[in-house]
Amino acid sequence: MIDVSDVKKSFKSGDTRVEALRGITCSVPRGRFAFIVGPSGSGKSTLLYLMGALDRPSSGTITIDGADLTAMSEVEQNAYRRDKIGFIFQAFNLIANLTAVENVLVPFLPSGVTPEQRAKAESLLTDVGLGARLDHRPRQMSGGEQQRVAIARALVKNPVLVLADEPTGELDSKTGDEIYRILRDLQAKRQTTLVIVTHDRRFIREDDLVLEIQDGHLMNGSALEPAGVR
Amino acid sequence: MWKFAWRNLATRPLRTILALVGLSIPILGVLGLFSLSGGLRSLVGDTLSRIQGVVVLREGQPSPVFSDLPADLEPQIRALPDVTAVAGEVWKVAPSIEDQSFFGSTVRSLTKGGPNQAMKSLFDQPIIQGQDIVAHQNLKSAIFPRAMVKTSDGGRFLLPEDHDKNRIVISTKIARDYADAKTGEPKKVGDTLKIGEETFEIVGLYNTGSMLLDVIIIMDIDTARRVVKVPKTSVSSFYVEASDPSQNEKLSELIESKLEGVDARGVNEILANFGDLMNQLDLFLLATVALALLVGVVGIINTMLMSTTERFAEFGVLRTNGWSRSNVLTLVTAESAYLGLLAGLVGFVLAVVFTTVANQFITTTGLSLQITWKNALGGLLLSIVMGMLGGLYPAWKASRLVPMDAIRLGNR
DSSP: OEEEEEEEEEEEETTEEEEEEEEEEEEEOTTOEEEEEOSTTSSHHHHHHHHTTSSOOSEEEEEETTEEGGGSOHHHHHHHHHHHEEEEOTTOOOOTTSOHHHHHTGGGTTTOOOHHHHHHHHHHHHHTTOTTOTTOOGGGSOHHHHHHHHHHHHHTTOOSEEEEESTTTTSOHHHHHHHHHHHHHHHHHHTOEEEEEOSOGGGOOTTSEEEEEETTEETTOSSOOBGGGO | OHHHHHHHHHTSHHHHHHHHHHHHHHHHHHHHHHHHHHHHHHHHHHHHTTOOSEEEEETTOSSGGGOOEEGGGHHHHHTSTTEEEEEEEEEEEOOOBTTBOHHHHHHHIIIIIHHHHHHHHHHTOOEEEEEOHHHHHTOSSOHHHHTBOOSGGGBOOOOGGGTTSSEEEEEHHHHHHTOOTTTOOOOOTTOEEEETTEEEEEEEEEOOSOTTTTTEEEEEHHHHHHHHTOOTTEESEEEEEESSGGGHHHHHHHHHHHSTTEEEEOHHHHHHHHHHHHHHHHHHHHHHHHHHHHHHHHHHHHHHHHHHHHTHHHHHHHHHTTOOHHHHHHHHHHHHHHHHHHHHHHHHHHHHHHHHHHHHHSGGGTOOOOOOHHHHHHHHHHHHHHHHHHHHHHHHHHHTSOHHHHHHHHTO
């Protein structure tokens, strides 16, 4: 369960202070597929990154399964991200010098990769249809393939939460559909909580949770309901 | 992580090579200069090891060439306990040889052959050594009689009948340097050599193999006094032998305590003095090379800064995947350490090539440039440290990025 409680976030942009989030309170139950939607600059990505312990809110708390991200030290946040949270980005953000399987293993590189971790990375790449491209570099792969590698990288650590920022934003619609099919299959199989920032509402299903943000406010209150109910 | 760091360098080959060149040349300089310094130490050590006696000269003078002592000190030295032989010597820079003066030949070399040739000419400057022939025959450790060319055309060393005669013993090197003008053949026994305004008969040839010794023209002491204008009452130095050479240090102390205004130097003291001189030279060389090293390090800082600026998104991704600041710092520092290691290896290979080639041209001098393992490892270590120092600031900068900002900046 993700609990976001009265989270505010402001930052300086030049001489002005931008209020990115103005007191967001919401909960995402474990194992759900949730979307954060809203216009550009509404604060969607900021909320996503705060949920991923990539930044700290100006005030308020965020807990995941009882662990308060905002109370953690930087070292604890690093460890939490490494062990519990997977990230998928719009621009794939694979590391050009590493092969597909090495990209999946990135979280484990500092401590050294075990054979079990490697086997798991290969298995995940096979699950996303890249079993034959384990040793390919990003430049040898299409955008869709790169995003599938990024999905495998997000899942290799058995995260409790996967956060995706516009995961199909740089893909054509057919490839985007394929990415969502993979995400939904893996989420169903693993019961991982998935929170996705998107502009594209066509991927939202009736039973998905939706957080609609505008000007730093949550538009649909704190008791999130499935999209189909609204 | 180290493999990852290595690949990051390999994927930017041109930039890596340019940074390598920037650092490997100073490393070549360090190794080259230390091989020269080591070669000189070895040459001088080897040369001095042949001196088994004590050299007595004017206090404060660096060498017998600049020293003068009263000739009548000889009986006082001979009277000291354990002294078995005392031989007076006159040492001076030779006047013109075959009408070529030291100044003239240096200028000629500079204008025709460039600085290297001039430097060679400087080291080739002949020195006159006048020996008290009879006294020298009593020495057990005289260097030159033992270095005579053994073949029949090597002639002989000086004998008492050469006293006050224009007869000389020269090295095979001098014989080559002042070859017969018409035939180009080296001088040989029986030929003549013009020193100053006088003509001398060559009676013997020696070859010590040391560039420091093979410039000496040996003649009778009174003949030398006449040629280099030293009064009969003076010598440059005395060569003194004791019954037990291992007690030379004590003998030196005794001579200095008994005679005023003299330095008595055993080989150990001369070696120590030379060692001090070389240490100062090494420091000077290091200071010079440090400047080049600084330029190399600036090159690495530049390379790593460009590299890290291009990779903001990558660092952001690493941080989102649990990499700590210190992990990122280690990654970038590892890359610069690899650069340093590579530069050190390239510098080492270049230095080996340089010394090998240089040694081909200085075989006759007795000087041999060698890169010791100690110097090679030192150079490598220095290069790695310089590389790491160059990478520290870019690494620190990369590690300070907030993951969210890094990804946003990197994806622009």
